[in-house]
Amino acid sequence: MSCGNPHELDCGEALAHLYEFIDGEIGAEDKQRIAAHLDECGPCLDEFDVERLVKALVHRSCGEHAPNALRAKVVAQMASMRIRFTPKQD
Numbered sequence: 001m002s003c004g005n006p007h008e009l010d011c012g013e014a015l016a017h018l019y020e021f022i023d024g025e026i027g028a029e030d031k032q033r034i035a036a037h038l039d040e041c042g043p044c045l046d047e048f049d050v051e052r053l054v055k056a057l058v059h060r061s062c063g064e065h066a067p068n069a070l071r072a073k074v075v076a077q078m079a080s081m082r083i084r085f086t087p088k089q090d
C-alpha cells in the first residue's frame with residue numbers, strides 16, 4: 001500500500017500504527033512520525049477504513065468501550081486529522 005512517493009516512514013507502517021495513534025497509546029516520537037507522514041501523504045487517510053479501524057479498536061480493548069462511543073471518538077479523530085492534513089485534491 002503506497003501512494004508512490006518516497007517517505008521516511010513507509011505507508012504500510014504508518015497505517016499499521018494508526019490504531020495506536022488514534023487510541024493515544026503511542027510514544028511522542030512515533031506520534032510525530034505518523035503525523036508527519038499523514039501531513040505529506042493524503043492517500044493514507046483516504047485509504048483508511050473507519051469501520052475497520054473501529055472494529056480493530058473494539059477488539060483490542062476487549063469490549064471495554066461501547067462501540068458507539070468508540071466509533072464517535074474515531075470519527076472525531078479522523079475529522080480532526082482531515083482538517084489538519086487536508087489531502088491535495090488537484
Ligand SMILES: [Zn+2]
Nearest residue numbers: 011014041044
Ligand atoms: Zn502514506
Ligand SMILES: [Zn+2]
Nearest residue numbers: 003005011041
Ligand atoms: Zn505517501
